[in-house]
Amino acid sequence: MSSNAKHLHSIDAGHYKNTAGCETEVMPIPDIVKISMSQNIGAPCKPLVKKGDEVKVGQLIGDTDAFVSVPVHSSVSGTVTGIETQRSAMGGNDTLVVIEADKKQELAEGIKAPEITDQPSFVKAVRDSGLVGLGGASFPTHIKFNPKNIDDVHTFIVNGAECEPFITSDHRTMLEDAQQVIDGAQMIMKYLGTEQGYIAIEENKPDAIANFDKMLAEQGISNIKTFKLQARYPKGAERVLIYEITGKHCDAGVLPADLGVIVSNVTSVAFFGQYLKDGVPLTKKRMTVDGDAVNTPKNIIAPIGTQIHDIMEFCGGYKSAPTKILMGGPMMGRAIFSDKMPIVKNNNALLAFSKSQAFIPEETACIHCGRCHVACPFDLLPTGFADAYEQRDAQRLSDLQVMQCMECGSCSFVCPARRPLSFMNKLGKGLVKEAGIK
Amino acid sequence: MENQYYDNLTVSSSPHLVTGLDTRKTMMMVLIALIPSFLVSIYVFGFRVIILTIVCVVASVFFEWGYNKLMKKPQTIGDLSACVTGTILAFNLPSSFPYWMAIIGCFVAIVVVKMLYGGLGRNIANPAIVGRIVLLLSFTTQMTTWPVTRLAATDATTGATPLGLLQAAKGGSVTLPSNMEMFLGFIGGSMGEVSALAILIGGAFLIWKKIISPIIPLTFIGTVFVFAFIYYSIVGGDYSAMHMAIFHICAGGVMLGAFFCATDYVTSPIMPLGKVIFGIGCGVVTMVIRLWCSFPEGVSFAILFMNVLCPLIDNFAIKKFYGGAKKNEK
Numbered sequence: 001m002s003s004n005a006k007h008l009h010s011i012d013a014g015h016y017k018n019t020a021g022c023e024t025e026v027m028p029i030p031d032i033v034k035i036s037m038s039q040n041i042g043a044p045c046k047p048l049v050k051k052g053d054e055v056k057v058g059q060l061i062g063d064t065d066a067f068v069s070v071p072v073h074s075s076v077s078g079t080v081t082g083i084e085t086q087r088s089a090m091g092g093n094d095t096l097v098v099i100e101a102d103k104k105q106e107l108a109e110g111i112k113a114p115e116i117t118d119q120p121s122f123v124k125a126v127r128d129s130g131l132v133g134l135g136g137a138s139f140p141t142h143i144k145f146n147p148k149n150i151d152d153v154h155t156f157i158v159n160g161a162e163c164e165p166f167i168t169s170d171h172r173t174m175l176e177d178a179q180q181v182i183d184g185a186q187m188i189m190k191y192l193g194t195e196q197g198y199i200a201i202e203e204n205k206p207d208a209i210a211n212f213d214k215m216l217a218e219q220g221i222s223n224i225k226t227f228k229l230q231a232r233y234p235k236g237a238e239r240v241l242i243y244e245i246t247g248k249h250c251d252a253g254v255l256p257a258d259l260g261v262i263v264s265n266v267t268s269v270a271f272f273g274q275y276l277k278d279g280v281p282l283t284k285k286r287m288t289v290d291g292d293a294v295n296t297p298k299n300i301i302a303p304i305g306t307q308i309h310d311i312m313e314f315c316g317g318y319k320s321a322p323t324k325i326l327m328g329g330p331m332m333g334r335a336i337f338s339d340k341m342p343i344v345k346n347n348n349a350l351l352a353f354s355k356s357q358a359f360i361p362e363e364t365a366c367i368h369c370g371r372c373h374v375a376c377p378f379d380l381l382p383t384g385f386a387d388a389y390e391q392r393d394a395q396r397l398s399d400l401q402v403m404q405c406m407e408c409g410s411c412s413f414v415c416p417a418r419r420p421l422s423f424m425n426k427l428g429k430g431l432v433k434e435a436g437i438k
Numbered sequence: 439m440e441n442q443y444y445d446n447l448t449v450s451s452s453p454h455l456v457t458g459l460d461t462r463k464t465m466m467m468v469l470i471a472l473i474p475s476f477l478v479s480i481y482v483f484g485f486r487v488i489i490l491t492i493v494c495v496v497a498s499v500f501f502e503w504g505y506n507k508l509m510k511k512p513q514t515i516g517d518l519s520a521c522v523t524g525t526i527l528a529f530n531l532p533s534s535f536p537y538w539m540a541i542i543g544c545f546v547a548i549v550v551v552k553m554l555y556g557g558l559g560r561n562i563a564n565p566a567i568v569g570r571i572v573l574l575l576s577f578t579t580q581m582t583t584w585p586v587t588r589l590a591a592t593d594a595t596t597g598a599t600p601l602g603l604l605q606a607a608k609g610g611s612v613t614l615p616s617n618m619e620m621f622l623g624f625i626g627g628s629m630g631e632v633s634a635l636a637i638l639i640g641g642a643f644l645i646w647k648k649i650i651s652p653i654i655p656l657t658f659i660g661t662v663f664v665f666a667f668i669y670y671s672i673v674g675g676d677y678s679a680m681h682m683a684i685f686h687i688c689a690g691g692v693m694l695g696a697f698f699c700a701t702d703y704v705t706s707p708i709m710p711l712g713k714v715i716f717g718i719g720c721g722v723v724t725m726v727i728r729l730w731c732s733f734p735e736g737v738s739f740a741i742l743f744m745n746v747l748c749p750l751i752d753n754f755a756i757k758k759f760y761g762g763a764k765k766n767e768k
Contacts, residue, residue, distance in 0.1 A: 013455060165455060309443055324448050330455035338445030359454050364517065365559035367461055370651075370708035383708070384756065401760050409453030416461045417559075423451035 006247070008240050008377040010232035011410045013331060015204060016165045019288050024172050024299045027314045029101050033076050033305030034342040035061065037095040038088065040132045041139050042068030047097050053080045058281050059108035061097055070132050070140045074108075075283035075303035076101035089327055089334045089341065096342065099305070113279045119150070122191035129275045130282040130345070135159060135170075135236070135265035136328055138346035141272075144264070145192065147257035156194040157245060158185050160201040160208065160266040161229050161236030164329025167349040169288045170266050172299045174201065174208040177270040178215055184273030185224055192262060197224035198245055199266070204231035233331060234408040238263045240377050252404045267348070282345055289315045293322040293352040308339040308350060324358035326351040331409045364417045372411035372421055378404050382411035382421040389428040394435035397428045405429060461558075465518035467649045471640035472525055472698065478623050478633040482587045483533035487629050491528040493537045497544035498524030505553040519558045523547050526566040526698055529630020530691065530738070531573070534585045539577050543569040563745040564702045567695075567738045574738070584626040599626045601690045605734035612676065620688040631694040634687070641697035650701040653713040654720075658696040659687050661721025669729060691737035692724065699738075705745040712748075712755035719744045719751075 038044040045062030049055060055074040062072035078101040088094040114125035127142035147153060158181060162170040174181060181199070189197050201209050212226045227245055229235045239250040241263060248259045256263055271282055283304055290297040295316030302311055308325065312318060326333040327347055343350070353359075372382040381400055388396040402425060411421040479487045498520040506513050527543055547569030555561045574581045584599055600620060603612055615625050623633020631637070644650045666686040670679035677685070686692070691699075700706060700720050707716050720740045727736025744751075 011457075318444075322444055322447060324450075324454065325444070326454055331453045333452055333454065335447070335449040335452070335454060337447050337449050338443070339447070340443055340445055353454075358448060359456055360448065361450065361456075364461060364514075365557060367464075367519075367559045367703045368706075368708055369464070369703040373708055374651075379759075381708070381756065381760075399760060400756070407452075412453050413455060414457050414459075416457075416459055416464050418456060418460065420451055422453060426451070 035305035180273030494528035495524035657717025709755035
């Protein structure tokens, strides 16, 4: 199927897919992992283990009764040496379970392929797997797969659009774990009751598209098709992707399911396909390690909780002192302050940049060029948001539809005056929320 | 490398990547787009074009530098906007214009219109346009004394512009240069505005590079064309309405104004609807001045007039755009 004639606005952020050809290397188990209890967008888990406990791979070590939350499992076998608190990349405090690995990687007892017979057992299996949205949002997948209006959902979209520059881990997943993607998608579609499935991939990954086309044809699967997207940013954003495929506008606050669509990241689907076979929860993650401060950029699979400096060491160490390390891509990823931080489920990249490459913004005056408006996928007016925010005018921010902003960063990217527009949008949204304007 | 940790890294909000096209490069593109007009102007009017342009650029940059120095503000001449203002102001002058007067124009443009309002991005009117208007009103004789072009077959030292001829005739019989001569630019006029072709090449370059949106130039020129066509269809004259419509878009400052002055980011609307209103407004005011006022040319007044209205137009367009989106949601 070809793309819609109409596209939402997008930008050319460059691709820098330096590691696209790097076959994934499995990293050796590190001496110590620090597993965060806050690995989903909802409530953090409470540790179920204490200092001195022996744990095994896949063992449940954190859970909670909160509705929007996902359990956490141990990624190694070994001994719990402590429960720590550490400031997180988000600014809050995370509880970390520190485990000294014995490197035997013994599986926990009772791990077996899940028995899925009906919708509730499907949703339970998804929750038990520890799956969150691996595209970066870390939204609990079992909630996404259990919409209130499940009968209205007719389309399932596997999001293989990796529009962030530098990152190639989804691309590698599609090449290396294509069968899991197909298996996972089929099972998900079965229990969502969707007739039509798409695997949406940008046109700069022709090998992944051809690979899926061939496999789907060989296996006689007719209700899943590949969908070719423009290789532009931010085509992988859920609301953009839905428009590109269905032609429907998904405003902020509208659930994709309300439009009859459910979108899931390709790595999430691939993991679920694997989980169906062996029942091993989400304990390791493929990610791209790149940036000019890294000696050997590559794609790796690392246990969740591995500290960043261990991963950097596996990638040949730092070439030069890093000034910025990003968790995720350069457009929406988070700059972190320490390489002692552990990776979490939704990490898909670690990028380390030296002083020369790290973009340190230096703001100049707005020249009213309007590029931010032209770049915005939702036709918003970031320069207007910035002015209204500087005057703390919540009503005007709301009138200008600031809440529609998804903080993709396109406006900041194109701004010739280097204004941190995306950041001000975020602050503006906070202001509107505080003011309680509906 | 062992045990060497980095826990004092730089943090900042995303995105961590930006386009290479900053304000300075944008201004550079505009300067590049002005090169064709510059070359034609040198060919038509001679060596003095180069010196007058350099005088205006140097004076503009100097005034901005001096203002910042005097006011102890961070230096901003690196953004090249003063170079663009200087060049466009020079292009709006006759090539015989005295240098010292041109420097006064630069002072008005940079210090009065731009820096006193807060510098780049804060001015409410296009500096070069106001500079030109002040010169026109202060030194009317020098501003309307047009040196003859190298192609003119006369021995005179001054000539008239096509619009001047039209104005002098005031409805009577008049012999105008052919539209092709006007399009190519071998006619009298300000330095940068003589060749429609050269301006179109520069304008096309800016549109291709996505520096400017085509909306304002198209609506501006389109309005002038349609207005002239309708007017001459009604009043008649020595030439056909079509001929006069083409004459009016090639004559005077319409092309230069439409592509290089009216599209100035700071003083034109952001929203597409605003750009349409702005462009049509420029076209209408230009033609009203040309046809019914005592000035032969009205482009700079039209642009200044619309500059002043710009915030209102943009507000209207923003309300229209986002107000509409809100209704759909409910």
